Amino acid sequence: MEAPFSFETRAGYLDTMAAEQVDLLVIGGGVTGAGIARDAAMRGIRTALVDKGDFGSGTSSRSSRLIHGGLRYLEHGHLRLVFEASRERRILRKIAPHLVWPRSFLFPVHKGGRVPRWKVAAGLWLYDLLALFRNVRRHETLGKQAMLRAEPGLRSKGLKGGARYYDAQCDDARLALANVRDAARHGALVANYVQVDQLESADERTRGARVTDLVTGEQHAIRALVVVNATGPWSDELRASEGERATLHCTKGSHVVVSRRRMGNHEALLLTSPIDGRVMFMIPWGTLTYIGTTETECEQRPDEVRADADDVIYLLRSINAYFPEARLTFDDVLATWAGVRPLLRKAESEDPNAVSREHTILESGTGLVSIVGGKLTTYRKMAAQAVDVVSRRLRALDGRPLPPRALTDRRPLPGGEMQDLEVLINSTEAEGLPRAVATHLVHTYGSETPAVTRLAQSDPAMADPVVDGHPTLWAELVHAIRREMTITLGDLLIRRTHLFYAAPAQALERAPDIAQLAVREMGWDEARRAAELDAYKYEVERSLAFRQDLWGTEP
Numbered sequence: 358m359e360a361p362f363s364f365e366t367r368a369g370y371l372d373t374m375a376a377e378q379v380d381l382l383v384i385g386g387g388v389t390g391a392g393i394a395r396d397a398a399m400r401g402i403r404t405a406l407v408d409k410g411d412f413g414s415g416t417s418s419r420s421s422r423l424i425h426g427g428l429r430y431l432e433h434g435h436l437r438l439v440f441e442a443s444r445e446r447r448i449l450r451k452i453a454p455h456l457v458w459p460r461s462f463l464f465p466v467h468k469g470g471r472v473p474r475w476k477v478a479a480g481l482w483l484y485d486l487l488a489l490f491r492n493v494r495r496h497e498t499l500g501k502q503a504m505l506r507a508e509p510g511l512r513s514k515g516l517k518g519g520a521r522y523y524d525a526q527c528d529d530a531r532l533a534l535a536n537v538r539d540a541a542r543h544g545a546l547v548a549n550y551v552q553v554d555q556l557e558s559a560d561e562r563t564r565g566a567r568v569t570d571l572v573t574g575e576q577h578a579i580r581a582l583v584v585v586n587a588t589g590p591w592s593d594e595l596r597a598s599e600g601e602r603a604t605l606h607c608t609k610g611s612h613v614v615v616s617r618r619r620m621g622n623h624e625a626l627l628l629t630s631p632i633d634g635r636v637m638f639m640i641p642w643g644t645l646t647y648i649g650t651t652e653t654e655c656e657q658r659p660d661e662v663r664a665d666a667d668d669v670i671y672l673l674r675s676i677n678a679y680f681p682e683a684r685l686t687f688d689d690v691l692a693t694w695a696g697v698r699p700l701l702r703k704a705e706s707e708d709p710n711a712v713s714r715e716h717t718i719l720e721s722g723t724g725l726v727s728i729v730g731g732k733l734t735t736y737r738k739m740a741a742q743a744v745d746v747v748s749r750r751l752r753a754l755d756g757r758p759l760p761p762r763a764l765t766d767r768r769p770l771p772g773g774e775m776q777d778l779e780v781l782i783n784s785t786e787a788e789g790l791p792r793a794v795a796t797h798l799v800h801t802y803g804s805e806t807p808a809v810t811r812l813a814q815s816d817p818a819m820a821d822p823v824v825d826g827h828p829t830l831w832a833e834l835v836h837a838i839r840r841e842m843t844i845t846l847g848d849l850l851i852r853r854t855h856l857f858y859a860a861p862a863q864a865l866e867r868a869p870d871i872a873q874l875a876v877r878e879m880g881w882d883e884a885r886r887a888a889e890l891d892a893y894k895y896e897v898e899r900s901l902a903f904r905q906d907l908w909g910t911e912p
């Protein structure tokens with residue numbers, strides 16, 4: 358029997374896309390395209406979605422994983438953006454409480470720091486106000502001693518105090534995936550690893566695309582009444598093929614992952630880098646802490662970016678200034694990731710930090726709809742606006758009535774059916790799983806956790822952790838293959854689970870066993886197994902390639 362959302366379903370979806378005309382083709386399965394496909398399918402629009410990589414494998418799995426009002430946008434006076442983002446934060450916590458969870462942040466202020474204490478206090482009042490005082494909790498100001506009690510490792514010299522405020526953290530890759538799955542549940546045809554090579558037109562209007570299935574190498578034509586370009590930092594490439602001008606100003610942002618025990622931090626922190634005064638974050642993730650982000654001009658293609666030595670040095674030096682006992686060095690960096698911000702271009706001369714996080718929807722002369730800019734936090738609203746444009750276009754084309762707006766703000770995403778995660782954790786623990794594993798499962802799958810625990814109960818080996826000391830179970834890998842459209846080893850290790858970031862040595866030693874599971878589940882032959890292992894090793898090497906930069910030897 359075919360698994361519900363797997364490599365087999367993907368093949369079926371792709372056949373249907375190639376055989377039947379759809380109303381809407383969405384190019385790009387990052388959070389924006391996934392949100393558009395979900396919204397459109399919920400409005401009854403016949404929708405297809407393709408991505409040349411895995412869902413969320415672009416910027417949407419390389420963010421700082423924050424669903425936030427955006428405290429730093431207050432400095433640039435973007436009050437409307439903060440207001441909208443705070444509203445979206447509230448909605449996403451409601452529709453996907455397992456993927457978007459509250460997180461407290463400390464904002465320490467040191468003598469001579471870029472942002473004085475009074476400004477922090479005033480900014481946080483405004484932040485709470487723009488959230489209509491409906492954030493998790495209101496901020497509180499802290500004196501020096503209270504700050505040191507909260508974070509004993511923080512540099513006490515020059516510390517004047519600071520504040521604690523609240524935002525939300527998320528699993529970005531799984532948020533994109535949840536939107537894709539929900540789109541499919543509502544009838545969308547979706548396929549990862551399908552690259553758009555060329556847009557196709559009829560009567561000088563964009564009416565579909567020629568695509569290559571990167572798994573089989575086969576080529577197909579997908580016919581669509583409307584095409585949406587949701588390719589994030591790649592969007593200028595498709596627009597250029599239509600003769601349209603560039604709209605993006607891309608910047609690169611890198612993160613490093615270190616052991617939390619090594620840092621000793623208890624909470625997340627917002628810091629201003631002593632190097633250049635930029636806002637940066639230090640955020641707990643299980644037993645780890647990730648630190649980011651840099652913001653530099655992006656000179657490579659989005660596929661080629663990685664954290665380089667300069668990025669890592671900037672992040673470590675900034676953190677060492679705040680946590681002097683940590684004395685972080687290159688050897689402490691367990692993994693890195695880097696992504697490209699698809700920012701809307703303003704005046705050429707502007708500093709990248711001041712470039713707009715807002716988005717825009719553009720229509721080319723041939724009718725290609727491009728959604729450009731934005732952020733993870735506001736994807737749902739951006740998607741609704743894009744589908745409004747699509748709906749109007751479809752009405753103009755064939756006279757169909759405008760569909761009512763989709764209730765994407767009320768209908769839970771898959772796994773979000775239950776708000777009280779504590780109840781779920783308790784019932785999962787009652788099935789005999791350690792509390793840490795139960796907590797991990799519920800924060801990953803929410804109300805879908807029983808689908809994983811059933812697998813774990815069906816075979817004792819499935820209930821074993823993949824890597825000793827880390828809560829990810831073998832059952833999760835099987836679940837990811839059968840129900841989360843896993844295609845590659847990287848999908849399994851990087852985005853369905855996060856063993857790439859969180860397991861010792863990025864789970865490289867376990868990779869052959871995991872590939873063997875894929876052989877059994879997906880029927881990979883020897884050549885495919887070897888190629889997948891090589892590809893995963895390459896990802897690991899790239900993630901640590903910053904170490905070679907200083908000696909000029911690239912992996």
Ligand SMILES: Cc1cc2nc3c(=O)[nH]c(=O)nc-3n(C[C@H](O)[C@H](O)[C@H](O)COP(=O)(O)OP(=O)(O)OC[C@H]3O[C@@H](n4cnc5c(N)ncnc54)[C@H](O)[C@@H]3O)c2cc1C
Pocket residue numbers: 384385386387388389390407408409410411412413414415416417418419420421422423424425551552553554587588589590591609610611650695696697698699730731732733734735
């Ligand atoms: C370092 C960093 C930190 C960030 N932190 C935050 C944060 O904490 N909070 C927040 O709200 N926002 C954050 N952002 C912004 C946010 O991550 C992005 O705005 C968002 O993920 C963009 O999503 P997207 O779907 O538009 O683009 P992407 O996720 O990049 O998706 C575009 C997709 O298009 C696909 N594609 C491209 N070309 C083709 C083609 N020819 N055929 C088929 N598919 C194609 C790509 O494979 C890709 O998956 C951050 C960004 C960066 C870089």
